[in-house]
Amino acid sequence: MKIAVAISGASGAVYAKVLLEKLQQLHDQVNEVSLVWSDNAFTVWEHELGNKDYKKYPFKVWDKNDFMAPFASGSSTYGALIICPCSMGTLGRIANGISNDLITRAADVMLKERRKLICVVRETPYNLIHLKNMTAVTEAGGIICPATPSFYSQPKTIEEVAYTVIHRVLQLCDLKVDGYKWQE
DSSP: EEEEEEEHHHSSSHHHHHHHHHHHHHTTTTTTTEEOOHHHHHHHHHHHHHSSSGGGOOSSSEOOOOOOOOOGGGOOEEEEEEEEEEEEOOOOHHHOOOOOHHHHHHHHHHHTTEEEEEEEEOOOOOOOOHHHHHHHHHTTOEOOOOOOOOOTTTTOOOHHHHHHHHHHHHHHHTTOSSSSTTTT
């Protein structure tokens, strides 16, 4: 499976960090990962995580305005786009069909091709516009997976808390991953 990952400037860089680390570990199930970052994603990562480790991942990085990226076309074989974290601005553009950069174009492609689009939305509280945009994306075939952690597994670190969400995201991509499963 080929997966594209888009990282917006929403708060929650730890979710992106844990996702990228887990995708590195799943090289036997995921044969290609491509990344696209919004302008603010780097700033938020540095502010929240205190480092520039986003440079260390071995994945192909595409410029947010590079529409030559393979996942910008329905003819590509990418099976999923994970937007993590997904800002409400990004979600709003997707919900309204505005493909003004590679992130929103790739989301449009996933929806039109009936492939996996998973938006890990990160906002609280939601206003009515947010909810309507989430409904529109869901009705178009996307999956809204809020960055809402669970605590059944009694996580001890912030990374373990974030993994409760990322575990679900990876399961939504039909990947076999280790993690807490209720009553199993």
